Amino acid sequence: MTDMATPRLEARQLLLDWADGESHAFPYIWLRDTDPAGFHPATGERVFDLTSVPLELAPEAARIEGASLVIDWQGGAGTSRFDLGWLRENRPGAARPDPAAVPAMPWRGDLGAGGVPRARAADVMRDDAAFADWLRRSKAYGLSIVEGLDDDTEAGCAVARRIGFLRETNFGLTFEVVSKPDPNNLAYTSEALPLHTDLTNQELPPGWQFLHCLANEAEGGGSVFCDGVAVAEDLARENPDAFELLATVDIPFRFHDAGTDIRARKTVIRRGRDGRVEEICFNAHLADILDIDPAIMPDYYAAYRRLMQMTRDPAYLVTLKLKAGEMVVFDNRRVLHGRAAFDPSTGFRHLRGCYVDRGELDSRLRVLARAAARPDAA
Amino acid sequence: MTDMATPRLEARQLLLDWADGESHAFPYIWLRDTDPAGFHPATGERVFDLTSVPLELAPEAARIEGASLVIDWQGGAGTSRFDLGWLRENRPGAARPDPAAVPAMPWRGDLGAGGVPRARAADVMRDDAAFADWLRRSKAYGLSIVEGLDDDTEAGCAVARRIGFLRETNFGLTFEVVSKPDPNNLAYTSEALPLHTDLTNQELPPGWQFLHCLANEAEGGGSVFCDGVAVAEDLARENPDAFELLATVDIPFRFHDAGTDIRARKTVIRRGRDGRVEEICFNAHLADILDIDPAIMPDYYAAYRRLMQMTRDPAYLVTLKLKAGEMVVFDNRRVLHGRAAFDPSTGFRHLRGCYVDRGELDSRLRVLARAAARPDAA
Incomplete structure (x- = not known):
């Protein structure tokens, strides 16, 4: 999936305007907490410490590089990189696919x-x-x-x-x-x-x-x-x-x-x-x-x-x-x-x-x- | 416990006026469903079938015999007998004693x-x-x-x-x-x-x-x-x-x-x-x-x-x-x-x-x- 998108920076969130006309909101604190680098390589568990960054964290700049969104954080809080397709699928408010979610077929x-x-x-x-x-x-x-x-x-x-x-x-x-x-x-x-x-x-x-x-x-x-x-x-x-x-x-x-x-x-x-x-x-x-x-x-x-x-x-x-x-x-x-x-x-x-x-x-x-x-x- | 009480019959419930001035309500359907004879002698489980009596079941008469309340049900639905002390303790709306209910003592x-x-x-x-x-x-x-x-x-x-x-x-x-x-x-x-x-x-x-x-x-x-x-x-x-x-x-x-x-x-x-x-x-x-x-x-x-x-x-x-x-x-x-x-x-x-x-x-x-x-x- 190689969705193209244009980032816009707002006060507390980044907006991604997708090529198909859809637009989705990504709060900055969510983006920082969800940075793939913040998860343990062996256990997959989150190791990023949310208390290590201020709640009001905002980007210095955001840009698209290939199929990725790259964010440079203010105050030396590093750089985060996300695959655009992954971001769209896992965006805030979106239901996640679950192979176990089989709808009940009521019977009589x-x-x-x-x-x-x-x-x-x-x-x-x-x-x-x-x-x-x-x-x-x-x-x-x-x-x-x-x-x-x-x-x-x-x-x-x-x-x-x-x-x-x-x-x-x-x-x-x-x-x-x-x-x-x-x-x-x-x-x-x-x-x-x-x-x-x-x-x-x-x-x-x-x-x-x-x-x-x-x-x-x-x-x-x-x-x-x-x-x-x-x-x-x-x-x-x-x-x-x-x-x-x-x-x-x-x-x-x-x-x-x-x-x-x-x-x-x-x-x-x-x-x-x-x-x-x-x-x-x-x-x-x-x-x-x-x-x-x-x-x-x-x-x-x-x-x-x-x-x-x-x-x-x-x-x-x-x-x-x-x-x-x-x-x-x-x-x-x-x-x-x-x-x-x-x-x-x-x-x-x-x-x-x-x-x-x-x-x-x-x-x-x-x-x-x-x-x-x-x-x-x- | 040998509480004394006087029963009064209302439209859907029996009132018991206790000697100490308290009064408690016992809906008729609850009394029938709770009759001690309706529980399995070996397993203690309820075997009385609630669908076997009408919802509007009411007493023919109710009386105190010794330390018991005795109810003759209308329509041949039998007689129920309750110990008065037990009835008071287990009355509708009363909290039951539970030895496992130990209050949490929050600590810092x-x-x-x-x-x-x-x-x-x-x-x-x-x-x-x-x-x-x-x-x-x-x-x-x-x-x-x-x-x-x-x-x-x-x-x-x-x-x-x-x-x-x-x-x-x-x-x-x-x-x-x-x-x-x-x-x-x-x-x-x-x-x-x-x-x-x-x-x-x-x-x-x-x-x-x-x-x-x-x-x-x-x-x-x-x-x-x-x-x-x-x-x-x-x-x-x-x-x-x-x-x-x-x-x-x-x-x-x-x-x-x-x-x-x-x-x-x-x-x-x-x-x-x-x-x-x-x-x-x-x-x-x-x-x-x-x-x-x-x-x-x-x-x-x-x-x-x-x-x-x-x-x-x-x-x-x-x-x-x-x-x-x-x-x-x-x-x-x-x-x-x-x-x-x-x-x-x-x-x-x-x-x-x-x-x-x-x-x-x-x-x-x-x-x-x-x-x-x-x-x-x-």
Whole structure:
């Protein structure tokens, strides 16, 4: 990229007038702080010390040399040199490209089990392009299925670890979803589980959940999924006041057993700065005794109960029965999951689970995109 | 507790007039949702299904029986029974007691190295009361020192693991702070590190940091700490506009090396719902190229640079040189840390580090308080 530009010096910023008629502002202090020479050659971290220059720093002169902007700073603060193409791409106020920024594609019940993205374990494990493609589809839908896993308790977590290290919780690094005596969690019974997100009592609930099905021979035990983003967006249209309450009022969540007592307060719906729904924290089992102002409580309960009803409405649900060798993968902070009750006397049901946080998956997508962008890549 | 009370039925809520003249409101839907019979006897989780009753549910009658409130619900929705003392403590709008809610005691340079809370490793490892006392003092100051650790690389992490499981990051489950070839982080050089918090590029930066000093024989290499809460509170008084910018404008953070590219956007100062400063994310090395609106950039830089200057002002700093067998423990989301440069040719310097998140430490404080409250406890 060899954009040509003409610099103009103003009181606190430099303007670049590009050949195509666009014009962009570059505050002087930003230019000094962003000088490529101020970053450590080995670690890439910023080593320039912002306190070493005055805030009112201004250029002695600025000029274009080839495809570079060169600035001589006043007061002996040195010379900075920037590639013009880089400057334009990284200018203040410009959104940066991010290979991990895959837009959410909200889905409803009409997606059907057949519409859930699928990938083969062998492809995901061996082929970087297939791996990246599966991750992007998983991010778009917040839900996917990996099939063809070995009948090995480690096979599911091996796929997860290819993305990043596992997120440990008070239930361990991995967990076995089987009915067992003395359960400390309803997941470890044979009871039905209404739709929920896991570990809403944590400050940061785990991001991606991996449930590898090793056996599913019992009668019942089907899996149900619901896109929390779709539900929240529809609620915002249907009842903006209810949406607003769920997006602004913190409620308490808590899990406690013999060795732990983990609590967090948060909203059921969390929006990003752009107003879009970024996260759903919905778990009636872990919702603690509600302690909010009694004056807003009836309205809050109405909103909360409406959301709960929507998460059980077949219009939003995809149901499927996992087979041995399949693994369901979903964004636990977006897609609610549940299951039908099962009869443990009719057969064995065993899922093995683990989590990888959103940050690790996004990092993997960026690193994979880096490799794909190399000239020698396919 | 045997509070006496008189119930009054209103349209959507029950009022309890207590013998001491206080009166509290209990919305009917809250009473039904909070009925102790609606929680799983083994797991303690809520199993009552809110959608099984109408929102407009109201009592047929309510009465006091002994120390209990008894409500017969209309429409055959059963009978609920509540202990009056429990109801008063857990009433809507009332703050719940939390043994982990230790108020922050902001400190400045006049605390001095001698004012940093200390505990002996043997006491912390063997005595629950000493352990809880050390955790509470650590929370109040966000900083403490454990002394008398064995000369064993695992000794520091053993103390951390007594609190909870370790928080893994892209640098591993534990990390060695030594100068090494091909560093992917400035910590792994012998250069000075200005004050910062770790891993601001993560969605949730690690909470408590543990740095066990195994050797500190090199010249230099002193440790420096600064209470971010004290700095932020002073900035709010000195320059409210600067504080507001740092508390409301998201900026990008990023770490990337051969295998990772982890990014997060967040404010440098984060306030809780009560307006108090809850977190500082300050790391000039990991701050990515600033991409905010150029119109606010000069003011933002002025605020950011002022905060940076304050974190280096001796008025805020406690400096100390760790000795082998000592471990410094600090809340990485509150207390900034740094170090003086050292000369690796004059001796060996080796710290071993790990993290435990805030949630695990708070959980441990609650569980310890539970044991201490038992009648057979000292």
